[in-house]
Amino acid sequence: MDMLYERSYSMKMGQVHLPGMDVFMANDPEVVRRVMVEDYEKFPKHALLHRTLKPLLGESIFTTNGAVWQRQRQLLDPAFESARLKAVFPLMLLAVNDMCDRLCNLRDGEVVNVEEAMTHVTADIIFRTILSMSLQESEARKIYQAFSRFQETALPISIDQIFHLSPWLVQPLTTWRNRKAAKEIRLLIDQSVRSRIEAMGTQLGSGKEDGMQEQGRDLLDAMLDSRITETGDRYGEAELVDQICMLFLAGHETSASALSWSLYLLALFPDAQEKAFQETRSVIGDRPPQYDDIGKMEYVRSVFREALRLYPPVGFFARESVEQTTLRDKFVRRGSTVVISPWLIHRHREYWQAPDDFNPERFGQEETHNSLRNAYLPFGLGPRICIGAGFALQESSLILAELLKHFRIELVADREPRPVGRLTIRSENGIWLKISKRS
Numbered sequence: 290m291d292m293l294y295e296r297s298y299s300m301k302m303g304q305v306h307l308p309g310m311d312v313f314m315a316n317d318p319e320v321v322r323r324v325m326v327e328d329y330e331k332f333p334k335h336a337l338l339h340r341t342l343k344p345l346l347g348e349s350i351f352t353t354n355g356a357v358w359q360r361q362r363q364l365l366d367p368a369f370e371s372a373r374l375k376a377v378f379p380l381m382l383l384a385v386n387d388m389c390d391r392l393c394n395l396r397d398g399e400v401v402n403v404e405e406a407m408t409h410v411t412a413d414i415i416f417r418t419i420l421s422m423s424l425q426e427s428e429a430r431k432i433y434q435a436f437s438r439f440q441e442t443a444l445p446i447s448i449d450q451i452f453h454l455s456p457w458l459v460q461p462l463t464t465w466r467n468r469k470a471a472k473e474i475r476l477l478i479d480q481s482v483r484s485r486i487e488a489m490g491t492q493l494g495s496g497k498e499d500g501m502q503e504q505g506r507d508l509l510d511a512m513l514d515s516r517i518t519e520t521g522d523r524y525g526e527a528e529l530v531d532q533i534c535m536l537f538l539a540g541h542e543t544s545a546s547a548l549s550w551s552l553y554l555l556a557l558f559p560d561a562q563e564k565a566f567q568e569t570r571s572v573i574g575d576r577p578p579q580y581d582d583i584g585k586m587e588y589v590r591s592v593f594r595e596a597l598r599l600y601p602p603v604g605f606f607a608r609e610s611v612e613q614t615t616l617r618d619k620f621v622r623r624g625s626t627v628v629i630s631p632w633l634i635h636r637h638r639e640y641w642q643a644p645d646d647f648n649p650e651r652f653g654q655e656e657t658h659n660s661l662r663n664a665y666l667p668f669g670l671g672p673r674i675c676i677g678a679g680f681a682l683q684e685s686s687l688i689l690a691e692l693l694k695h696f697r698i699e700l701v702a703d704r705e706p707r708p709v710g711r712l713t714i715r716s717e718n719g720i721w722l723k724i725s726k727r728s
Protein backbone atom coordinates (compact mmCIF):
# COMPACT_ATOMS: atom_id res chain seq x y z
CA MET A 290 0.00 0.00 0.00
CA ASP A 291 3.07 2.26 0.36
CA MET A 292 3.11 2.59 -3.43
CA LEU A 293 0.13 4.97 -3.29
CA TYR A 294 1.13 8.63 -3.32
CA GLU A 295 -0.22 11.00 -0.66
CA ARG A 296 -1.98 12.85 -3.50
CA SER A 297 -4.12 9.77 -4.18
CA TYR A 298 -5.92 10.45 -0.87
CA SER A 299 -7.07 13.89 -1.93
CA MET A 300 -7.65 13.64 -5.69
CA LYS A 301 -11.11 13.13 -7.22
CA MET A 302 -9.99 11.26 -10.29
CA GLY A 303 -6.65 9.98 -11.51
CA GLN A 304 -5.53 8.54 -14.81
CA VAL A 305 -2.57 6.42 -15.90
CA HIS A 306 -1.74 5.41 -19.46
CA LEU A 307 -0.04 2.04 -19.50
CA PRO A 308 1.06 0.25 -22.65
CA GLY A 309 -2.13 -1.31 -23.96
CA MET A 310 -4.29 -0.15 -21.09
CA ASP A 311 -5.84 3.09 -19.79
CA VAL A 312 -6.52 3.03 -16.07
CA PHE A 313 -8.76 5.53 -14.27
CA MET A 314 -8.92 5.78 -10.51
CA ALA A 315 -12.27 7.24 -9.44
CA ASN A 316 -12.61 8.72 -5.94
CA ASP A 317 -15.42 11.14 -6.73
CA PRO A 318 -18.67 9.87 -5.11
CA GLU A 319 -20.70 10.93 -8.16
CA VAL A 320 -18.50 8.96 -10.51
CA VAL A 321 -18.51 6.01 -8.11
CA ARG A 322 -22.32 6.01 -8.09
CA ARG A 323 -22.45 6.17 -11.86
CA VAL A 324 -20.03 3.27 -12.33
CA MET A 325 -21.41 1.03 -9.59
CA VAL A 326 -25.09 1.90 -9.46
CA GLU A 327 -26.63 3.89 -12.30
CA ASP A 328 -24.62 2.54 -15.25
CA TYR A 329 -23.34 -0.67 -13.69
CA GLU A 330 -24.08 -2.68 -16.85
CA LYS A 331 -21.76 -0.41 -18.84
CA PHE A 332 -18.98 -1.02 -16.28
CA PRO A 333 -19.02 -4.78 -15.66
CA LYS A 334 -16.47 -6.62 -13.54
CA HIS A 335 -13.08 -6.70 -15.24
CA ALA A 336 -12.24 -9.66 -17.47
CA LEU A 337 -8.84 -9.87 -15.78
CA LEU A 338 -10.53 -10.47 -12.43
CA HIS A 339 -12.48 -13.33 -13.97
CA ARG A 340 -9.29 -14.83 -15.45
CA THR A 341 -7.38 -14.43 -12.19
CA LEU A 342 -10.01 -16.06 -10.01
CA LYS A 343 -11.27 -18.69 -12.46
CA PRO A 344 -8.90 -21.47 -11.31
CA LEU A 345 -10.34 -21.06 -7.84
CA LEU A 346 -13.93 -19.91 -8.30
CA GLY A 347 -14.88 -21.28 -11.73
CA GLU A 348 -17.93 -19.51 -13.21
CA SER A 349 -19.12 -17.96 -9.99
CA ILE A 350 -21.32 -15.00 -9.19
CA PHE A 351 -18.34 -12.98 -7.93
CA THR A 352 -16.84 -12.57 -11.40
CA THR A 353 -19.59 -13.25 -13.96
CA ASN A 354 -21.51 -10.46 -15.71
CA GLY A 355 -24.77 -9.84 -17.60
CA ALA A 356 -27.48 -12.50 -17.81
CA VAL A 357 -25.29 -15.23 -16.28
CA TRP A 358 -24.68 -13.11 -13.18
CA GLN A 359 -28.33 -12.05 -12.95
CA ARG A 360 -29.55 -15.64 -12.89
CA GLN A 361 -26.92 -16.61 -10.31
CA ARG A 362 -27.85 -13.68 -8.08
CA GLN A 363 -31.58 -14.48 -8.28
CA LEU A 364 -30.86 -18.06 -7.24
CA LEU A 365 -28.55 -17.06 -4.40
CA ASP A 366 -30.48 -14.15 -2.85
CA PRO A 367 -32.99 -16.29 -0.88
CA ALA A 368 -30.16 -18.04 1.00
CA PHE A 369 -29.12 -14.71 2.53
CA GLU A 370 -32.51 -13.38 3.65
CA SER A 371 -32.53 -12.26 7.26
CA ALA A 372 -34.73 -15.17 8.41
CA ARG A 373 -32.05 -17.54 7.11
CA LEU A 374 -29.34 -15.64 8.95
CA LYS A 375 -31.29 -15.99 12.17
CA ALA A 376 -31.74 -19.71 11.50
CA VAL A 377 -27.98 -20.27 11.10
CA PHE A 378 -27.05 -18.32 14.26
CA PRO A 379 -26.76 -21.53 16.35
CA LEU A 380 -24.39 -22.99 13.74
CA MET A 381 -22.23 -19.86 13.89
CA LEU A 382 -22.17 -20.08 17.67
CA LEU A 383 -20.84 -23.66 17.58
CA ALA A 384 -17.85 -22.52 15.50
CA VAL A 385 -17.23 -19.54 17.80
CA ASN A 386 -17.33 -21.78 20.89
CA ASP A 387 -14.75 -24.05 19.26
CA MET A 388 -12.55 -21.02 18.53
CA CYS A 389 -12.69 -19.99 22.21
CA ASP A 390 -11.80 -23.56 23.24
CA ARG A 391 -8.81 -23.57 20.88
CA LEU A 392 -7.55 -20.27 22.31
CA CYS A 393 -8.21 -21.43 25.89
CA ASN A 394 -6.00 -24.47 25.25
CA LEU A 395 -3.03 -22.24 24.41
CA ARG A 396 -0.53 -21.10 27.00
CA ASP A 397 -1.82 -17.99 28.79
CA GLY A 398 -0.30 -14.93 27.14
CA GLU A 399 0.70 -16.83 24.00
CA VAL A 400 1.55 -14.77 20.92
CA VAL A 401 -0.85 -15.81 18.17
CA ASN A 402 -1.10 -15.04 14.46
CA VAL A 403 -4.69 -13.81 14.61
CA GLU A 404 -4.98 -13.87 10.81
CA GLU A 405 -4.66 -17.63 10.98
CA ALA A 406 -7.02 -17.94 13.96
CA MET A 407 -9.64 -15.74 12.27
CA THR A 408 -9.28 -17.65 9.02
CA HIS A 409 -9.97 -20.86 10.91
CA VAL A 410 -13.11 -19.63 12.67
CA THR A 411 -14.60 -17.85 9.64
CA ALA A 412 -13.90 -20.84 7.36
CA ASP A 413 -15.45 -23.10 10.00
CA ILE A 414 -18.53 -20.86 10.10
CA ILE A 415 -18.93 -21.13 6.33
CA PHE A 416 -18.53 -24.91 6.46
CA ARG A 417 -21.11 -25.22 9.21
CA THR A 418 -23.66 -22.73 7.90
CA ILE A 419 -23.49 -23.91 4.29
CA LEU A 420 -22.74 -27.59 4.64
CA SER A 421 -23.50 -28.41 8.29
CA MET A 422 -19.94 -29.74 8.64
CA SER A 423 -17.18 -28.57 10.93
CA LEU A 424 -13.67 -27.84 9.73
CA GLN A 425 -10.75 -29.70 11.26
CA GLU A 426 -7.60 -27.88 12.44
CA SER A 427 -5.43 -29.55 9.77
CA GLU A 428 -7.88 -28.66 6.97
CA ALA A 429 -8.10 -25.07 8.18
CA ARG A 430 -4.31 -24.74 8.16
CA LYS A 431 -4.11 -26.25 4.67
CA ILE A 432 -6.66 -23.73 3.40
CA TYR A 433 -4.92 -20.78 5.05
CA GLN A 434 -1.56 -21.75 3.57
CA ALA A 435 -2.90 -22.61 0.13
CA PHE A 436 -4.90 -19.42 -0.05
CA SER A 437 -1.89 -17.33 1.03
CA ARG A 438 0.08 -18.93 -1.84
CA PHE A 439 -2.80 -18.31 -4.24
CA GLN A 440 -2.96 -14.63 -3.23
CA GLU A 441 0.80 -14.13 -3.48
CA THR A 442 0.91 -15.55 -7.00
CA ALA A 443 -2.36 -14.10 -8.36
CA LEU A 444 -1.15 -10.50 -8.57
CA PRO A 445 2.15 -11.14 -10.41
CA ILE A 446 0.27 -13.35 -12.87
CA SER A 447 -2.32 -10.63 -13.59
CA ILE A 448 0.37 -8.00 -14.02
CA ASP A 449 2.29 -10.29 -16.30
CA GLN A 450 -0.80 -10.96 -18.42
CA ILE A 451 -0.81 -7.24 -19.21
CA PHE A 452 2.89 -6.42 -19.54
CA HIS A 453 4.66 -9.75 -20.21
CA LEU A 454 7.59 -8.67 -18.06
CA SER A 455 8.67 -11.86 -16.29
CA PRO A 456 11.74 -13.77 -17.40
CA TRP A 457 10.64 -16.82 -19.42
CA LEU A 458 10.80 -19.41 -16.62
CA VAL A 459 9.25 -17.29 -13.86
CA GLN A 460 5.78 -16.98 -15.36
CA PRO A 461 5.12 -20.73 -15.84
CA LEU A 462 6.48 -21.46 -12.37
CA THR A 463 4.30 -18.83 -10.73
CA THR A 464 1.29 -20.06 -12.71
CA TRP A 465 2.02 -23.64 -11.65
CA ARG A 466 2.17 -22.63 -7.95
CA ASN A 467 -1.03 -20.62 -8.34
CA ARG A 468 -2.96 -23.46 -10.02
CA LYS A 469 -1.67 -25.99 -7.50
CA ALA A 470 -2.87 -23.84 -4.58
CA ALA A 471 -6.28 -23.36 -6.24
CA LYS A 472 -6.57 -27.10 -6.85
CA GLU A 473 -5.82 -27.96 -3.22
CA ILE A 474 -8.58 -25.65 -1.96
CA ARG A 475 -11.11 -26.72 -4.56
CA LEU A 476 -10.48 -30.39 -3.92
CA LEU A 477 -11.28 -30.01 -0.26
CA ILE A 478 -14.46 -28.05 -0.88
CA ASP A 479 -15.50 -30.15 -3.85
CA GLN A 480 -15.30 -33.35 -1.83
CA SER A 481 -17.27 -31.84 1.04
CA VAL A 482 -20.01 -30.46 -1.20
CA ARG A 483 -20.42 -33.63 -3.21
CA SER A 484 -20.50 -35.88 -0.17
CA ARG A 485 -23.08 -33.59 1.43
CA ILE A 486 -25.23 -33.64 -1.72
CA GLU A 487 -24.93 -37.41 -1.95
CA ALA A 488 -25.85 -37.78 1.71
CA MET A 489 -28.98 -35.76 1.10
CA GLY A 490 -29.89 -38.16 -1.70
CA THR A 491 -33.57 -38.08 -2.46
CA GLN A 492 -34.41 -35.61 0.26
CA LEU A 493 -33.23 -32.68 -1.90
CA GLY A 494 -34.61 -29.44 -0.59
CA SER A 495 -35.67 -30.80 2.76
CA GLY A 496 -32.64 -32.71 3.92
CA LYS A 497 -30.61 -32.51 7.06
CA GLU A 498 -27.98 -34.94 8.13
CA ASP A 499 -28.33 -36.97 11.29
CA GLY A 500 -27.84 -34.86 14.36
CA MET A 501 -28.37 -31.62 12.47
CA GLN A 502 -32.14 -31.38 13.04
CA GLU A 503 -31.94 -29.11 16.05
CA GLN A 504 -29.48 -26.70 14.44
CA GLY A 505 -31.79 -25.44 11.74
CA ARG A 506 -31.54 -25.66 7.98
CA ASP A 507 -28.24 -24.69 6.44
CA LEU A 508 -27.62 -22.50 3.39
CA LEU A 509 -27.14 -25.44 1.04
CA ASP A 510 -30.76 -26.40 1.75
CA ALA A 511 -31.79 -22.92 0.71
CA MET A 512 -29.69 -23.09 -2.45
CA LEU A 513 -31.14 -26.46 -3.41
CA ASP A 514 -34.67 -25.15 -2.85
CA SER A 515 -34.07 -21.99 -4.86
CA ARG A 516 -35.91 -21.56 -8.21
CA ILE A 517 -36.29 -18.73 -10.70
CA THR A 518 -39.99 -17.92 -10.27
CA GLU A 519 -40.84 -17.41 -13.94
CA THR A 520 -38.99 -20.42 -15.37
CA GLY A 521 -38.56 -22.87 -12.49
CA ASP A 522 -34.86 -22.93 -13.39
CA ARG A 523 -32.54 -24.13 -10.58
CA TYR A 524 -28.86 -24.87 -9.86
CA GLY A 525 -27.14 -27.77 -11.59
CA GLU A 526 -24.65 -29.77 -9.49
CA ALA A 527 -21.40 -28.47 -11.07
CA GLU A 528 -22.72 -24.94 -10.87
CA LEU A 529 -23.55 -25.42 -7.22
CA VAL A 530 -19.98 -26.53 -6.49
CA ASP A 531 -18.64 -23.34 -8.14
CA GLN A 532 -21.01 -21.17 -6.10
CA ILE A 533 -20.09 -22.87 -2.85
CA CYS A 534 -16.35 -22.55 -3.60
CA MET A 535 -16.97 -18.87 -4.19
CA LEU A 536 -19.10 -18.44 -1.04
CA PHE A 537 -16.46 -20.23 0.94
CA LEU A 538 -13.70 -17.91 -0.28
CA ALA A 539 -15.62 -14.63 -0.57
CA GLY A 540 -17.21 -15.41 2.77
CA HIS A 541 -14.32 -16.38 4.99
CA GLU A 542 -11.31 -14.53 3.57
CA THR A 543 -12.90 -11.07 3.74
CA SER A 544 -14.33 -11.56 7.23
CA ALA A 545 -11.02 -12.99 8.48
CA SER A 546 -9.16 -9.96 7.18
CA ALA A 547 -11.62 -7.48 8.76
CA LEU A 548 -11.64 -9.32 12.09
CA SER A 549 -7.83 -9.53 12.24
CA TRP A 550 -7.53 -5.76 11.70
CA SER A 551 -10.29 -5.17 14.27
CA LEU A 552 -8.31 -7.14 16.85
CA TYR A 553 -5.13 -5.26 15.98
CA LEU A 554 -6.94 -1.93 16.46
CA LEU A 555 -8.42 -3.09 19.78
CA ALA A 556 -4.91 -4.04 20.94
CA LEU A 557 -3.57 -0.69 19.76
CA PHE A 558 -6.33 1.20 21.60
CA PRO A 559 -6.86 -0.47 25.00
CA ASP A 560 -9.53 2.08 26.02
CA ALA A 561 -11.69 1.06 23.08
CA GLN A 562 -11.09 -2.57 23.98
CA GLU A 563 -12.22 -1.94 27.56
CA LYS A 564 -15.34 -0.12 26.37
CA ALA A 565 -16.24 -2.95 23.99
CA PHE A 566 -15.58 -5.50 26.74
CA GLN A 567 -17.89 -3.63 29.16
CA GLU A 568 -20.60 -3.61 26.51
CA THR A 569 -20.40 -7.37 26.00
CA ARG A 570 -20.53 -7.83 29.81
CA SER A 571 -23.64 -5.73 30.11
CA VAL A 572 -25.44 -7.26 27.09
CA ILE A 573 -24.43 -10.91 27.36
CA GLY A 574 -22.98 -11.28 30.86
CA ASP A 575 -21.92 -14.87 31.60
CA ARG A 576 -24.63 -16.65 29.63
CA PRO A 577 -24.23 -17.92 26.05
CA PRO A 578 -24.96 -15.21 23.46
CA GLN A 579 -28.33 -15.17 21.70
CA TYR A 580 -29.35 -13.87 18.32
CA ASP A 581 -31.05 -10.76 19.76
CA ASP A 582 -27.85 -9.72 21.59
CA ILE A 583 -26.13 -8.94 18.30
CA GLY A 584 -28.24 -5.86 17.58
CA LYS A 585 -27.68 -4.53 21.11
CA MET A 586 -23.88 -4.38 20.91
CA GLU A 587 -23.65 -1.05 19.20
CA TYR A 588 -20.11 -0.17 20.19
CA VAL A 589 -18.72 -3.57 19.14
CA ARG A 590 -20.39 -3.07 15.77
CA SER A 591 -18.91 0.42 15.48
CA VAL A 592 -15.43 -0.98 16.16
CA PHE A 593 -15.93 -3.46 13.35
CA ARG A 594 -17.30 -0.82 10.97
CA GLU A 595 -14.38 1.48 11.75
CA ALA A 596 -11.95 -1.39 11.08
CA LEU A 597 -13.74 -1.91 7.75
CA ARG A 598 -13.21 1.78 7.00
CA LEU A 599 -9.50 1.81 7.79
CA TYR A 600 -8.71 -1.65 6.39
CA PRO A 601 -11.44 -2.52 3.86
CA PRO A 602 -10.81 -6.18 2.95
CA VAL A 603 -11.60 -5.53 -0.71
CA GLY A 604 -9.37 -2.50 -1.21
CA PHE A 605 -9.96 -2.08 -4.94
CA PHE A 606 -12.78 -2.87 -7.37
CA ALA A 607 -11.83 -3.20 -11.03
CA ARG A 608 -14.40 -2.49 -13.75
CA GLU A 609 -14.10 -2.34 -17.53
CA SER A 610 -15.80 0.29 -19.65
CA VAL A 611 -17.77 -1.47 -22.42
CA GLU A 612 -18.23 1.75 -24.39
CA GLN A 613 -16.50 5.05 -24.98
CA THR A 614 -17.66 7.67 -22.46
CA THR A 615 -16.53 10.51 -20.18
CA LEU A 616 -16.06 10.41 -16.43
CA ARG A 617 -15.77 13.89 -14.90
CA ASP A 618 -13.73 15.65 -17.57
CA LYS A 619 -11.83 12.56 -18.70
CA PHE A 620 -12.31 10.85 -22.02
CA VAL A 621 -12.64 7.10 -21.38
CA ARG A 622 -11.98 4.76 -24.28
CA ARG A 623 -13.88 1.49 -24.68
CA GLY A 624 -12.01 -1.27 -22.81
CA SER A 625 -10.47 1.13 -20.26
CA THR A 626 -10.11 0.00 -16.68
CA VAL A 627 -11.93 1.97 -13.98
CA VAL A 628 -10.67 1.32 -10.46
CA ILE A 629 -12.71 2.30 -7.42
CA SER A 630 -10.80 2.05 -4.20
CA PRO A 631 -12.50 1.87 -0.80
CA TRP A 632 -8.97 2.05 0.64
CA LEU A 633 -8.51 5.56 -0.81
CA ILE A 634 -12.11 6.75 -0.47
CA HIS A 635 -12.31 5.66 3.20
CA ARG A 636 -9.21 7.72 3.99
CA HIS A 637 -9.97 10.60 1.64
CA ARG A 638 -8.88 13.95 3.10
CA GLU A 639 -12.02 15.74 1.90
CA TYR A 640 -14.70 13.22 2.81
CA TRP A 641 -13.71 12.29 6.36
CA GLN A 642 -12.69 14.19 9.49
CA ALA A 643 -9.34 12.93 10.83
CA PRO A 644 -9.44 10.15 8.21
CA ASP A 645 -6.47 8.17 9.53
CA ASP A 646 -7.69 8.12 13.15
CA PHE A 647 -9.38 5.11 14.69
CA ASN A 648 -12.61 6.53 16.11
CA PRO A 649 -15.54 4.09 16.43
CA GLU A 650 -17.65 6.88 17.96
CA ARG A 651 -17.76 8.66 14.61
CA PHE A 652 -20.52 6.29 13.47
CA GLY A 653 -23.05 7.84 15.85
CA GLN A 654 -22.16 11.44 15.01
CA GLU A 655 -24.24 13.79 12.92
CA GLU A 656 -21.26 15.08 10.91
CA THR A 657 -20.40 11.56 9.74
CA HIS A 658 -23.75 10.99 7.99
CA ASN A 659 -22.59 12.52 4.71
CA SER A 660 -19.31 10.64 4.80
CA LEU A 661 -21.18 7.39 5.35
CA ARG A 662 -23.63 8.09 2.56
CA ASN A 663 -21.02 9.17 0.01
CA ALA A 664 -17.72 7.68 1.01
CA TYR A 665 -18.21 4.37 2.83
CA LEU A 666 -18.40 1.25 0.70
CA PRO A 667 -16.68 -1.72 2.35
CA PHE A 668 -19.35 -4.03 0.90
CA GLY A 669 -19.50 -2.32 -2.50
CA LEU A 670 -22.54 -0.51 -3.92
CA GLY A 671 -25.45 -1.04 -6.30
CA PRO A 672 -26.69 -4.34 -7.73
CA ARG A 673 -23.27 -6.03 -7.20
CA ILE A 674 -23.22 -5.18 -3.49
CA CYS A 675 -22.01 -7.96 -1.22
CA ILE A 676 -24.69 -10.57 -0.72
CA GLY A 677 -23.15 -11.61 2.60
CA ALA A 678 -22.97 -8.20 4.35
CA GLY A 679 -25.63 -9.14 6.93
CA PHE A 680 -23.99 -12.51 7.44
CA ALA A 681 -20.60 -10.86 7.94
CA LEU A 682 -21.88 -8.30 10.46
CA GLN A 683 -23.65 -11.02 12.43
CA GLU A 684 -20.69 -13.40 12.62
CA SER A 685 -18.15 -10.64 13.28
CA SER A 686 -20.09 -9.11 16.18
CA LEU A 687 -20.47 -12.58 17.66
CA ILE A 688 -16.78 -13.44 17.26
CA LEU A 689 -15.56 -10.11 18.66
CA ALA A 690 -17.99 -10.25 21.61
CA GLU A 691 -16.95 -13.76 22.61
CA LEU A 692 -13.26 -13.00 22.19
CA LEU A 693 -13.50 -9.85 24.28
CA LYS A 694 -15.52 -11.63 26.96
CA HIS A 695 -12.87 -14.31 27.46
CA PHE A 696 -9.56 -12.74 26.46
CA ARG A 697 -7.43 -9.63 26.70
CA ILE A 698 -5.60 -8.73 23.50
CA GLU A 699 -2.28 -6.89 23.47
CA LEU A 700 0.33 -5.73 20.98
CA VAL A 701 3.66 -7.49 20.62
CA ALA A 702 6.85 -5.43 20.38
CA ASP A 703 8.49 -5.32 16.91
CA ARG A 704 5.56 -7.05 15.26
CA GLU A 705 3.87 -4.05 13.65
CA PRO A 706 1.64 -5.39 10.83
CA ARG A 707 2.23 -3.95 7.38
CA PRO A 708 -0.83 -3.84 5.10
CA VAL A 709 -0.37 -5.28 1.64
CA GLY A 710 -2.93 -5.21 -1.16
CA ARG A 711 -3.47 -8.74 -2.38
CA LEU A 712 -6.92 -10.10 -3.26
CA THR A 713 -7.81 -8.77 0.18
CA ILE A 714 -5.90 -6.30 2.36
CA ARG A 715 -3.74 -8.54 4.50
CA SER A 716 -0.68 -8.00 6.63
CA GLU A 717 2.61 -8.87 4.99
CA ASN A 718 3.71 -11.33 7.69
CA GLY A 719 0.54 -12.04 9.62
CA ILE A 720 -0.87 -10.10 12.59
CA TRP A 721 0.71 -11.30 15.81
CA LEU A 722 -0.99 -10.41 19.10
CA LYS A 723 -0.70 -11.56 22.69
CA ILE A 724 -3.83 -13.35 23.94
CA SER A 725 -4.35 -13.67 27.71
CA LYS A 726 -7.32 -15.14 29.54
CA ARG A 727 -9.49 -12.76 31.54
CA SER A 728 -9.88 -13.97 35.07
Ligand code: HEM
Binds near residue numbers: 362541666
Ligand atom coordinates in the same frame (compact mmCIF):
# COMPACT_ATOMS: atom_id res chain seq x y z
C1 HEM B 1 -16.36 -8.34 6.17
C2 HEM B 1 -16.72 -9.22 5.29
C3 HEM B 1 -16.98 -8.96 3.84
C4 HEM B 1 -16.60 -7.91 3.05
C5 HEM B 1 -15.82 -6.69 3.46
C6 HEM B 1 -17.12 -8.15 1.73
C7 HEM B 1 -16.96 -7.29 0.65
C8 HEM B 1 -17.51 -7.51 -0.59
C9 HEM B 1 -17.43 -6.56 -1.68
C10 HEM B 1 -16.74 -5.23 -1.62
C11 HEM B 1 -18.10 -7.08 -2.73
C12 HEM B 1 -18.33 -6.42 -4.08
C13 HEM B 1 -17.07 -6.41 -4.92
C14 HEM B 1 -17.25 -5.61 -6.19
O1 HEM B 1 -18.24 -4.92 -6.39
O2 HEM B 1 -16.32 -5.68 -7.03
C15 HEM B 1 -18.58 -8.39 -2.33
C16 HEM B 1 -19.29 -9.24 -3.13
C17 HEM B 1 -19.72 -10.46 -2.73
N1 HEM B 1 -19.62 -11.01 -1.47
FE1 HEM B 1 -18.81 -10.15 0.15
N2 HEM B 1 -17.77 -9.34 1.72
C18 HEM B 1 -17.73 -9.86 3.00
C19 HEM B 1 -18.31 -11.04 3.43
C20 HEM B 1 -19.02 -11.90 2.64
C21 HEM B 1 -19.66 -13.09 3.11
C22 HEM B 1 -19.67 -13.57 4.56
C23 HEM B 1 -20.22 -13.69 2.02
C24 HEM B 1 -21.00 -14.97 1.92
C25 HEM B 1 -21.06 -15.89 2.83
C26 HEM B 1 -19.94 -12.84 0.86
C27 HEM B 1 -20.33 -13.11 -0.43
C28 HEM B 1 -20.20 -12.23 -1.48
C29 HEM B 1 -20.71 -12.50 -2.82
C30 HEM B 1 -21.44 -13.75 -3.27
C31 HEM B 1 -20.41 -11.39 -3.59
C32 HEM B 1 -20.71 -11.19 -5.08
C33 HEM B 1 -22.05 -10.49 -5.24
C34 HEM B 1 -22.40 -10.18 -6.68
O3 HEM B 1 -21.53 -9.88 -7.49
O4 HEM B 1 -23.59 -10.25 -6.98
N3 HEM B 1 -19.21 -11.76 1.29
N4 HEM B 1 -18.21 -8.61 -1.01
